[in-house]
Amino acid sequence: LRRWACLAEITPIITGSAGVSLSLGRDSRHANRAQRRALRAMYGGCGIPGCSVAFDRCQIHHLKWFHNNGLTDIDNLSPLCNKHHHLVHDGGWHLVLDNGRNLTVTFPDGSIMTTGPPSAWTR
Ligand SMILES: [Zn+2]
């Protein structure tokens, strides 16, 4: 059940007064409309460089998992396609995002991939 914890986190879209904030902290485990819009503008698709899955087919992932005290803040959220979401939750991939949106991926074999921010990617 841990595997897809994020799926349950992302299905509903918050509406109302919280709908414009990009930092929901621990108030909500659901990414809101403004956060989705910001992530769409940043990434346009899956948060893994080289992956071509469109944003509308991605889920919003908490980089630091919500059940591990991760926050529903824009800095802790990234779109991931089904395949990559699965690899992160169940395949041993470890993602770290810094303040500049540079992504570091640690693979199960210990190898590491570091990329620049999504604005610098060529898909
Ligand atoms: Zn997730």
Ligand SMILES: [Zn+2]
């Ligand atoms: Zn992907």
